[in-house]
Amino acid sequence: MKISLAPLQGLTEFPFRNAMHELIGGPDQYYTPFLRLENDGTLKNKYLKDLHPDYNKDVPLIPQILVNNSTDFLFLAKIIEDFGYSELNWNLGCPFPMVAKRKLGSGLIPYPQEIKQLLENALPKTRLQVSIKIRAGYLEPDEIFSVLEALEPLPVKEIVLHPRIGKQMYHGTADATIYEEALKKTSHILGYNGDIDSIASHQALYSRFPDCRHWMIGRAMVGNPFLAAEIKANQLMDTGKKRKLFEVFHETLLTHYRKVLEGDGHLHTKMIHFWEYFANLFEDSHKVYKPIKKSKNFNACHAAMYYAIRNEPLKSE
Ligand SMILES: Cc1cc2nc3c(=O)[nH]c(=O)nc-3n(C[C@H](O)[C@H](O)[C@H](O)COP(=O)(O)O)c2cc1C
Incomplete structure:
Protein backbone atom coordinates (compact mmCIF):
# COMPACT_ATOMS: atom_id res chain seq x y z
CA MET A 1 0.00 0.00 0.00
CA ASN A 234 -2.43 2.69 12.81
CA GLN A 235 -2.13 4.95 15.83
CA LEU A 236 -1.85 8.62 16.59
CA MET A 237 1.51 10.07 17.40
CA ASP A 238 2.00 11.07 21.02
CA THR A 239 0.80 14.67 21.31
CA GLY A 240 3.93 15.86 23.18
CA LYS A 241 6.17 14.56 20.41
CA LYS A 242 3.83 15.93 17.77
CA ARG A 243 3.81 19.42 19.26
CA LYS A 244 7.63 19.58 19.33
CA LEU A 245 7.98 18.22 15.82
CA PHE A 246 5.28 20.50 14.45
CA GLU A 247 7.08 23.52 15.88
CA VAL A 248 10.29 22.51 14.09
CA PHE A 249 8.38 21.78 10.87
CA HIS A 250 6.57 25.11 11.09
CA GLU A 251 9.77 27.02 11.83
CA THR A 252 11.43 25.41 8.80
CA LEU A 253 8.58 26.53 6.53
CA LEU A 254 8.47 30.01 8.03
CA THR A 255 12.25 30.48 7.75
CA HIS A 256 12.11 29.53 4.10
CA TYR A 257 9.24 31.85 3.21
CA ARG A 258 10.71 34.69 5.29
CA LYS A 259 13.81 34.47 3.07
CA VAL A 260 12.10 34.26 -0.29
CA LEU A 261 8.99 36.41 0.07
CA GLU A 262 9.42 40.12 -0.23
CA GLY A 263 7.93 41.96 2.70
CA ASP A 264 5.87 40.90 5.67
CA GLY A 265 2.61 41.34 3.74
CA HIS A 266 3.27 38.37 1.48
CA LEU A 267 4.59 36.29 4.36
CA HIS A 268 1.49 37.14 6.37
CA THR A 269 -0.84 36.02 3.55
CA LYS A 270 1.14 32.82 3.01
CA MET A 271 1.05 31.81 6.67
CA ILE A 272 -2.69 32.54 6.93
CA HIS A 273 -3.17 30.20 3.97
CA PHE A 274 -1.20 27.43 5.70
CA TRP A 275 -3.07 27.95 8.96
CA GLU A 276 -6.43 27.53 7.27
CA TYR A 277 -5.23 23.91 7.28
CA PHE A 278 -2.87 23.72 10.27
CA ALA A 279 -5.66 24.90 12.60
CA ASN A 280 -7.17 21.43 12.17
CA LEU A 281 -4.33 19.96 14.21
CA PHE A 282 -5.92 21.51 17.26
CA GLU A 283 -8.98 20.49 19.27
CA ASP A 284 -10.60 23.89 18.82
CA SER A 285 -9.58 24.71 15.26
CA HIS A 286 -11.97 27.65 15.04
CA LYS A 287 -10.50 29.29 18.14
CA VAL A 288 -6.98 28.76 16.80
CA TYR A 289 -7.65 30.05 13.29
CA LYS A 290 -9.69 33.14 14.12
CA PRO A 291 -6.93 35.35 15.61
CA ILE A 292 -4.54 34.26 12.86
CA LYS A 293 -6.99 35.06 10.08
CA LYS A 294 -7.99 38.36 11.68
CA SER A 295 -4.45 39.43 12.55
CA LYS A 296 -3.75 42.91 11.21
CA ASN A 297 -0.05 42.37 10.51
CA PHE A 298 2.57 39.65 10.45
CA ASN A 299 3.75 40.26 14.03
CA ALA A 300 0.25 39.71 15.40
CA CYS A 301 -0.09 36.64 13.22
CA HIS A 302 3.26 35.31 14.46
CA ALA A 303 2.18 35.74 18.08
CA ALA A 304 -1.11 33.92 17.45
CA MET A 305 0.56 31.06 15.56
CA TYR A 306 3.15 30.46 18.28
CA TYR A 307 0.61 30.83 21.06
CA ALA A 308 -1.37 28.02 19.42
CA ILE A 309 1.68 25.84 18.77
CA ARG A 310 2.81 26.07 22.39
CA ASN A 311 -0.47 26.18 24.28
CA GLU A 312 -3.58 25.01 22.46
CA PRO A 313 -4.59 21.36 23.00
CA LEU A 314 -3.88 19.18 19.99
CA LYS A 315 -6.56 16.84 18.70
CA SER A 316 -6.02 13.53 20.41
CA GLU A 317 -8.37 11.31 18.45
C1 LIG B 1 -5.73 24.87 -2.54
C2 LIG B 1 -5.77 23.62 -3.40
C3 LIG B 1 -4.89 23.50 -4.46
C4 LIG B 1 -4.90 22.35 -5.27
N1 LIG B 1 -4.00 22.24 -6.30
C5 LIG B 1 -4.00 21.10 -7.05
C6 LIG B 1 -3.03 20.89 -8.10
O1 LIG B 1 -2.15 21.71 -8.37
N2 LIG B 1 -3.11 19.73 -8.81
C7 LIG B 1 -4.07 18.77 -8.55
O2 LIG B 1 -4.09 17.71 -9.20
N3 LIG B 1 -4.96 18.94 -7.57
C8 LIG B 1 -4.94 20.05 -6.81
N4 LIG B 1 -5.83 20.17 -5.79
C9 LIG B 1 -6.72 19.03 -5.47
C10 LIG B 1 -6.07 18.08 -4.46
O3 LIG B 1 -4.87 17.53 -4.98
C11 LIG B 1 -7.01 16.91 -4.11
O4 LIG B 1 -7.34 16.22 -5.27
C12 LIG B 1 -8.30 17.39 -3.45
O5 LIG B 1 -8.02 18.32 -2.41
C13 LIG B 1 -9.10 16.22 -2.89
O6 LIG B 1 -8.32 15.46 -2.00
P1 LIG B 1 -8.41 15.68 -0.40
O7 LIG B 1 -9.85 15.53 0.01
O8 LIG B 1 -7.54 14.60 0.19
O9 LIG B 1 -7.91 17.06 -0.13
C14 LIG B 1 -5.84 21.31 -4.99
C15 LIG B 1 -6.73 21.46 -3.93
C16 LIG B 1 -6.71 22.58 -3.14
C17 LIG B 1 -7.69 22.68 -1.98
Missing part, protein backbone atom coordinates in the same frame (compact mmCIF):
# COMPACT_ATOMS: atom_id res chain seq x y z
CA LYS A 2 1.28 3.41 -0.98
CA ILE A 3 0.25 6.76 0.50
CA SER A 4 1.02 9.95 -1.38
CA LEU A 5 0.73 13.64 -0.66
CA ALA A 6 -1.65 15.18 -3.21
CA PRO A 7 -0.56 18.33 -5.01
CA LEU A 8 -2.01 21.57 -3.58
CA GLN A 9 -1.03 24.72 -5.46
CA GLY A 10 0.31 27.38 -3.09
CA LEU A 11 0.88 24.89 -0.26
CA THR A 12 2.74 21.71 -1.20
CA GLU A 13 5.60 23.29 -3.12
CA PHE A 14 9.15 22.13 -2.36
CA PRO A 15 9.52 23.85 1.05
CA PHE A 16 6.53 21.94 2.43
CA ARG A 17 7.46 18.66 0.73
CA ASN A 18 11.08 18.80 1.87
CA ALA A 19 10.23 19.74 5.45
CA MET A 20 7.67 16.96 5.61
CA HIS A 21 9.94 14.36 4.07
CA GLU A 22 12.97 15.25 6.19
CA LEU A 23 11.28 15.85 9.51
CA ILE A 24 8.17 13.71 9.58
CA GLY A 25 7.93 11.21 6.74
CA GLY A 26 4.91 9.08 5.99
CA PRO A 27 4.10 9.56 2.31
CA ASP A 28 5.74 7.19 -0.14
CA GLN A 29 5.59 9.80 -2.84
CA TYR A 30 4.86 13.45 -3.47
CA TYR A 31 3.49 15.39 -6.45
CA THR A 32 4.32 18.90 -7.58
CA PRO A 33 1.29 21.17 -7.95
CA PHE A 34 0.50 21.45 -11.64
CA LEU A 35 3.02 23.06 -13.99
CA ARG A 36 1.49 24.97 -16.84
CA LEU A 37 2.77 27.04 -19.71
CA GLU A 38 2.07 30.75 -20.05
CA ASN A 39 0.17 32.01 -23.10
CA ASP A 40 3.50 32.73 -24.81
CA GLY A 41 4.58 29.11 -24.33
CA THR A 42 7.12 29.72 -21.56
CA LEU A 43 7.31 28.11 -18.14
CA LYS A 44 7.47 30.54 -15.22
CA ASN A 45 10.55 30.39 -13.05
CA LYS A 46 8.53 29.51 -9.96
CA TYR A 47 7.41 26.28 -11.67
CA LEU A 48 10.93 25.46 -12.88
CA LYS A 49 12.29 25.99 -9.39
CA ASP A 50 9.65 23.76 -7.81
CA LEU A 51 10.66 21.03 -10.25
CA HIS A 52 14.42 21.51 -10.17
CA PRO A 53 16.38 18.56 -8.72
CA ASP A 54 18.50 20.98 -6.64
CA TYR A 55 15.41 21.79 -4.57
CA ASN A 56 14.07 18.26 -4.45
CA LYS A 57 16.95 16.15 -3.23
CA ASP A 58 15.95 12.72 -1.90
CA VAL A 59 12.20 13.34 -2.16
CA PRO A 60 10.33 10.76 -4.26
CA LEU A 61 8.63 13.29 -6.53
CA ILE A 62 6.27 13.07 -9.48
CA PRO A 63 5.86 16.29 -11.46
CA GLN A 64 2.31 17.14 -12.53
CA ILE A 65 1.35 19.01 -15.70
CA LEU A 66 -1.80 20.81 -16.84
CA VAL A 67 -2.03 20.72 -20.64
CA ASN A 68 -4.56 19.97 -23.38
CA ASN A 69 -2.41 19.31 -26.44
CA SER A 70 0.45 16.99 -27.24
CA THR A 71 2.89 19.81 -28.13
CA ASP A 72 2.67 21.31 -24.64
CA PHE A 73 2.64 17.83 -23.13
CA LEU A 74 5.89 16.89 -24.86
CA PHE A 75 7.53 20.26 -24.19
CA LEU A 76 6.99 19.81 -20.46
CA ALA A 77 7.77 16.09 -20.61
CA LYS A 78 11.19 16.90 -22.08
CA ILE A 79 12.02 19.29 -19.23
CA ILE A 80 10.84 16.73 -16.70
CA GLU A 81 12.85 13.96 -18.34
CA ASP A 82 15.97 16.14 -18.59
CA PHE A 83 15.72 16.80 -14.85
CA GLY A 84 15.94 13.05 -14.29
CA TYR A 85 12.39 12.12 -13.37
CA SER A 86 10.86 8.87 -14.61
CA GLU A 87 7.15 9.71 -14.37
CA LEU A 88 4.81 12.60 -15.02
CA ASN A 89 1.26 13.01 -13.85
CA TRP A 90 -1.35 14.60 -16.11
CA ASN A 91 -3.94 16.74 -14.35
CA LEU A 92 -7.48 16.03 -15.53
CA GLY A 93 -9.08 17.19 -12.32
CA CYS A 94 -8.59 20.92 -11.79
CA PRO A 95 -12.11 22.30 -11.25
CA PHE A 96 -11.49 26.04 -11.42
CA PRO A 97 -13.75 27.62 -14.08
CA MET A 98 -10.90 29.69 -15.56
CA VAL A 99 -9.06 26.43 -16.19
CA ALA A 100 -11.94 24.07 -16.98
CA LYS A 101 -13.55 26.46 -19.48
CA ARG A 102 -10.33 26.33 -21.50
CA LYS A 103 -10.65 22.53 -21.76
CA LEU A 104 -7.96 21.96 -19.19
CA GLY A 105 -8.11 19.86 -16.01
CA SER A 106 -11.63 18.57 -15.35
CA GLY A 107 -12.80 20.59 -18.40
CA LEU A 108 -11.26 17.93 -20.65
CA ILE A 109 -13.10 14.97 -19.08
CA PRO A 110 -16.17 15.33 -21.37
CA TYR A 111 -13.85 14.80 -24.37
CA PRO A 112 -12.49 11.24 -24.01
CA GLN A 113 -11.42 11.01 -27.64
CA GLU A 114 -9.26 14.14 -27.27
CA ILE A 115 -7.66 12.64 -24.18
CA LYS A 116 -6.98 9.43 -26.06
CA GLN A 117 -5.58 11.22 -29.11
CA LEU A 118 -3.27 13.36 -27.04
CA LEU A 119 -1.85 10.28 -25.35
CA GLU A 120 -1.61 8.31 -28.59
CA ASN A 121 0.46 11.16 -30.03
CA ALA A 122 2.58 11.85 -26.99
CA LEU A 123 3.26 8.50 -25.33
CA PRO A 124 5.45 7.05 -28.11
CA LYS A 125 7.57 10.21 -28.03
CA THR A 126 8.49 10.25 -24.34
CA ARG A 127 10.38 7.82 -22.16
CA LEU A 128 8.46 8.97 -19.10
CA GLN A 129 5.80 6.81 -17.54
CA VAL A 130 2.53 8.68 -17.48
CA SER A 131 -0.08 8.63 -14.75
CA ILE A 132 -3.33 10.56 -14.61
CA LYS A 133 -5.17 12.34 -11.80
CA ILE A 134 -8.81 12.77 -12.68
CA ARG A 135 -12.19 13.71 -11.26
CA ALA A 136 -15.39 11.72 -11.91
CA GLY A 137 -16.49 14.27 -14.48
CA TYR A 138 -16.86 17.94 -15.19
CA LEU A 139 -20.66 18.25 -15.29
CA GLU A 140 -21.80 14.66 -14.65
CA PRO A 141 -20.30 11.92 -12.47
CA ASP A 142 -20.57 9.26 -15.19
CA GLU A 143 -18.23 11.05 -17.62
CA ILE A 144 -15.30 9.11 -16.13
CA PHE A 145 -16.54 5.84 -17.60
CA SER A 146 -16.06 6.90 -21.24
CA VAL A 147 -12.61 8.20 -20.34
CA LEU A 148 -11.70 4.87 -18.74
CA GLU A 149 -12.90 3.07 -21.86
CA ALA A 150 -10.74 5.34 -24.04
CA LEU A 151 -7.72 4.81 -21.78
CA GLU A 152 -8.11 1.04 -21.66
CA PRO A 153 -5.71 0.19 -24.54
CA LEU A 154 -3.12 2.81 -23.57
CA PRO A 155 -0.01 2.15 -21.47
CA VAL A 156 -0.88 4.48 -18.61
CA LYS A 157 0.99 3.74 -15.38
CA GLU A 158 -1.96 4.45 -13.10
CA ILE A 159 -5.04 6.58 -12.69
CA VAL A 160 -5.88 8.35 -9.44
CA LEU A 161 -9.58 9.11 -9.12
CA HIS A 162 -11.03 11.91 -7.01
CA PRO A 163 -14.73 10.99 -7.15
CA ARG A 164 -16.23 14.48 -7.25
CA ILE A 165 -17.19 16.39 -10.41
CA GLY A 166 -15.47 19.61 -11.42
CA LYS A 167 -18.62 21.68 -11.00
CA GLN A 168 -18.74 20.62 -7.34
CA MET A 169 -15.35 22.19 -6.64
CA TYR A 170 -14.93 20.94 -3.04
CA HIS A 171 -18.60 20.89 -2.03
CA GLY A 172 -20.40 17.73 -1.01
CA THR A 173 -18.40 14.59 -0.43
CA ALA A 174 -16.22 12.33 -2.54
CA ASP A 175 -18.52 9.52 -3.74
CA ALA A 176 -16.90 6.14 -3.17
CA THR A 177 -19.60 4.37 -5.22
CA ILE A 178 -18.21 6.08 -8.34
CA TYR A 179 -14.79 4.67 -7.49
CA GLU A 180 -16.41 1.27 -7.00
CA GLU A 181 -18.03 1.45 -10.44
CA ALA A 182 -14.84 2.76 -12.02
CA LEU A 183 -12.90 -0.23 -10.65
CA LYS A 184 -15.14 -2.52 -12.68
CA LYS A 185 -14.50 -0.56 -15.85
CA THR A 186 -10.72 -0.38 -15.98
CA SER A 187 -7.81 -2.76 -15.90
CA HIS A 188 -5.45 0.09 -15.00
CA ILE A 189 -4.28 0.59 -11.43
CA LEU A 190 -6.84 2.91 -9.84
CA GLY A 191 -5.76 5.01 -6.87
CA TYR A 192 -8.20 6.78 -4.53
CA ASN A 193 -8.20 10.45 -3.58
CA GLY A 194 -10.75 12.43 -1.63
CA ASP A 195 -11.80 13.29 1.91
CA ILE A 196 -9.46 10.91 3.73
CA ASP A 197 -8.90 12.86 6.92
CA SER A 198 -8.19 10.35 9.69
CA ILE A 199 -7.03 6.82 10.44
CA ALA A 200 -10.73 5.86 10.69
CA SER A 201 -11.78 7.34 7.35
CA HIS A 202 -8.85 5.64 5.64
CA GLN A 203 -9.67 2.36 7.40
CA ALA A 204 -13.31 2.52 6.26
CA LEU A 205 -12.25 2.95 2.63
CA TYR A 206 -9.49 0.37 2.92
CA SER A 207 -11.96 -2.24 4.19
CA ARG A 208 -14.24 -1.43 1.28
CA PHE A 209 -11.45 -1.45 -1.32
CA PRO A 210 -8.78 -3.80 0.02
CA ASP A 211 -7.09 -4.04 -3.38
CA CYS A 212 -6.54 -0.29 -3.71
CA ARG A 213 -2.77 0.15 -3.77
CA HIS A 214 -2.54 3.92 -3.75
CA TRP A 215 -4.19 6.35 -1.35
CA MET A 216 -3.61 9.98 -2.14
CA ILE A 217 -4.33 12.52 0.59
CA GLY A 218 -4.41 16.30 0.21
CA ARG A 219 -6.04 18.84 2.47
CA ALA A 220 -6.03 16.70 5.60
CA MET A 221 -2.33 15.96 5.24
CA VAL A 222 -1.48 19.63 4.88
CA GLY A 223 -3.53 20.21 8.04
CA ASN A 224 -1.98 17.25 9.82
CA PRO A 225 1.44 16.50 8.31
CA PHE A 226 1.60 13.44 10.59
CA LEU A 227 -1.43 11.77 9.01
CA ALA A 228 0.34 9.39 6.60
CA ALA A 229 2.70 8.25 9.36
CA GLU A 230 -0.26 7.79 11.71
CA ILE A 231 -2.25 5.80 9.14
CA LYS A 232 0.72 3.54 8.53
CA ALA A 233 1.32 3.03 12.26
